[in-house]
Amino acid sequence: MKVLLADDDPQMVRALAITLRARGYDVSTALDGADALARAGDAHPDIIVLDLGMPGLTGIEVITAVRGWSTVPILVISGRTESWDKVEALDAGADDYITKPFVIDELLARVRALTRRTTPAPAEASVVRFGDAEVDLGSRLVTRAGKPVRLTPTEWRILETLLRHPRSLVTRETLLTAVWGPTFQTDPSYLRLYLSQLRKKLEPLPAEPRYLLTEAGMGYRFVPDEDG
Amino acid sequence: MKVLLADDDPQMVRALAITLRARGYDVSTALDGADALARAGDAHPDIIVLDLGMPGLTGIEVITAVRGWSTVPILVISGRTESWDKVEALDAGADDYITKPFVIDELLARVRALTRRTTPAPAEASVVRFGDAEVDLGSRLVTRAGKPVRLTPTEWRILETLLRHPRSLVTRETLLTAVWGPTFQTDPSYLRLYLSQLRKKLEPLPAEPRYLLTEAGMGYRFVPDEDG
DNA sequence: TCGCATCCTCACGATTTCCTCACGCCCCCC
DNA sequence: GGGGGGCGTGAGGAAATCGTGAGGATGCGA
Numbered sequence: 017m018k019v020l021l022a023d024d025d026p027q028m029v030r031a032l033a034i035t036l037r038a039r040g041y042d043v044s045t046a047l048d049g050a051d052a053l054a055r056a057g058d059a060h061p062d063i064i065v066l067d068l069g070m071p072g073l074t075g076i077e078v079i080t081a082v083r084g085w086s087t088v089p090i091l092v093i094s095g096r097t098e099s100w101d102k103v104e105a106l107d108a109g110a111d112d113y114i115t116k117p118f119v120i121d122e123l124l125a126r127v128r129a130l131t132r133r134t135t136p137a138p139a140e141a142s143v144v145r146f147g148d149a150e151v152d153l154g155s156r157l158v159t160r161a162g163k164p165v166r167l168t169p170t171e172w173r174i175l176e177t178l179l180r181h182p183r184s185l186v187t188r189e190t191l192l193t194a195v196w197g198p199t200f201q202t203d204p205s206y207l208r209l210y211l212s213q214l215r216k217k218l219e220p221l222p223a224e225p226r227y228l229l230t231e232a233g234m235g236y237r238f239v240p241d242e243d244g
Numbered sequence: 245m246k247v248l249l250a251d252d253d254p255q256m257v258r259a260l261a262i263t264l265r266a267r268g269y270d271v272s273t274a275l276d277g278a279d280a281l282a283r284a285g286d287a288h289p290d291i292i293v294l295d296l297g298m299p300g301l302t303g304i305e306v307i308t309a310v311r312g313w314s315t316v317p318i319l320v321i322s323g324r325t326e327s328w329d330k331v332e333a334l335d336a337g338a339d340d341y342i343t344k345p346f347v348i349d350e351l352l353a354r355v356r357a358l359t360r361r362t363t364p365a366p367a368e369a370s371v372v373r374f375g376d377a378e379v380d381l382g383s384r385l386v387t388r389a390g391k392p393v394r395l396t397p398t399e400w401r402i403l404e405t406l407l408r409h410p411r412s413l414v415t416r417e418t419l420l421t422a423v424w425g426p427t428f429q430t431d432p433s434y435l436r437l438y439l440s441q442l443r444k445k446l447e448p449l450p451a452e453p454r455y456l457l458t459e460a461g462m463g464y465r466f467v468p469d470e471d472g
Numbered sequence: 473t474c475g476c477a478t479c480c481t482c483a484c485g486a487t488t489t490c491c492t493c494a495c496g497c498c499c500c501c502c
Numbered sequence: 503g504g505g506g507g508g509c510g511t512g513a514g515g516a517a518a519t520c521g522t523g524a525g526g527a528t529g530c531g532a
Contacts, residue, residue, distance in 0.1 A: 110357065502503105
């Protein structure tokens, strides 16, 4: 479980990071708003713990920007106790708001509550099969003809994004945003590379894709078996 | 949006119910734990606002019981401010915890935050059918007699523009702007080309268009089936 | 420090798409 | 019947996009 910790107080960051790591969380940190936004894009946290009072971008701006492309839970920490501040942050897209000073146990409980909701119970056994490949979106396990297939993190993100929108066209921009966050700037030519890799690993005939199709000029599309 | 309001203080219930109803919520109420549990089962609320200090079943027991069969968001209201109480409720399955006294605006903002997350904007399922063709404007999927039809980006943009304005005339200028932006300069003669392609791919008799009609000298018009 | 996996750039041939050109058709008006 | 404007459609080259191999850059653990 990855936590992005964004706070401009180094002491606070250190204390929280130690506590969270002791609980088994994978913690990355940001010390200002712009940094937080960048890391939210490339670190793919499962939850963001965000201090509103950071230099640079305001907390509200960070929330709005992240909400533009992600639904990751955001827990706001703030010294401001006015209800107006809470309303503003929550309506901007934050999921919870806790005021300083706070008890660490409460913060941890709220983090658990938020992450519990977004990590669906194993009930959602979302397994996608196509050809002789089998992809478990829950456990992130990929097999082909029963044998495990190794995917790199980037390959996985692209495959996951496509598989979660079956039959639907996924634009290049959507894929790039899903993998590199809203701040991709370079030429998206390397998307082709990863699709090529995925086909090589999963398509029966990589040269003639049946499932991971290209829509020239637009993007890609995953077409399940039953759709001919 | 249905709210189940569970609190043993009639005055509080009345005040909250009035406020929530004024905001357009459909409010049902319960005055003790057993009642809350029963209504949670049969009223299918979109969110439960639960006071911990009710007679009968404890709030924790209500939460645990509800979580046995439902993932409906639960917002806890409590007079207890100890972090231990919060941790207990949150870990039992509550999604948020707010202490009395609270500002009503904050409560409303938290209700919005919780319901927002569980009602993801339904993927605009706007499907247009005509003849044996079917166009899904959301997923950009076009099929004919069940088989997928490949459209080029330009073809798609023109088709989409026409389909989003059924029955109304779409001028050449509108189409050109939709596809090439406001800075088209060359002769718009190639519009004919793309309409020709679209008819070939989608019209039963491309030579005698029934759905993608030409308005000589002006533009084009999409006429759905039921309009003769 | 080394080896390894991953990410990304670059380059080139293959494929797809875009757009021009040309020609024939239909309709309307003279 | 003739002429003209607008339209539909086939052919084909230019341009953009795509697939893929080779290899450098980077980060990380041994």
